[in-house]
Amino acid sequence: MRRLGIVGHRKLDPETTAFVTTQSLALIDSERAACGEVVAVSALAEGADTLFAEAAVGLGARLEIVRPFACYENDFRTEASRSRYAALVEAAARETRLPFAACSLRAYEAAMRWIADTCDLLVAAWDGLPPRSRGGTADAIRYAERIGRSVVHLDVVAHRVVLHEAAAR
Numbered sequence: 431m432r433r434l435g436i437v438g439h440r441k442l443d444p445e446t447t448a449f450v451t452t453q454s455l456a457l458i459d460s461e462r463a464a465c466g467e468v469v470a471v472s473a474l475a476e477g478a479d480t481l482f483a484e485a486a487v488g489l490g491a492r493l494e495i496v497r498p499f500a501c502y503e504n505d506f507r508t509e510a511s512r513s514r515y516a517a518l519v520e521a522a523a524r525e526t527r528l529p530f531a532a533c534s535l536r537a538y539e540a541a542m543r544w545i546a547d548t549c550d551l552l553v554a555a556w557d558g559l560p561p562r563s564r565g566g567t568a569d570a571i572r573y574a575e576r577i578g579r580s581v582v583h584l585d586v587v588a589h590r591v592v593l594h595e596a597a598a599r
Contacts, residue, residue: 431466433468434471437542442477450586458485459489461551470482470483470492471494473542478584480514492523494522497526499528500527535564538564538566541565542573554571554574554582555567556568556571557587558585571583
């Protein structure tokens with residue numbers, strides 16, 4: 431079994447959405463061919479997290495999710511995004527609820543760390559820029575590398591895929 435975690439940007443243009451979707455499908459399919467069962471791990475945020483989770487569910491992979499804070503569903507601004515979120519929650523085999531009552535950078539950071547801690551490989555749909563705030567994609571990648579996770583970087587600017595192997599311990 432191989433656990434693939436996802437972190438990534440929320441706002442993606444249509445071309446980048448197609449790139450992230452295509453690469454998510456290819457990666458999940460490739461990992462399943464190599465390792466057998468694949469578990470997708472996601473916080474289901476709009477953008478890359480949702481696209482990856484939908485790809486996993488569409489391919490029949492197990493989905494495990496983390497809810498960063500109570501009332502997380504209010505983080506989804508449109509009816510369409512709330513519907514996609516609800517469908518993925520329903521499809522999830524397991525949900526972990528973090529103990530945060532409200533939206534905060536600490537809650538997002540805890541969710542990103544939970545994903546990195548529980549996956550074998552972290553998939554990051556990222557622009558390659560340094561962290562803009564605590565708990566974001568770049569922060570999650572730094573943390574994952576620090577704990578020895580390999581990272582598949584879906585470069586949302588150049589539309590290319592780069593594997594960053596974990597450093598030998």
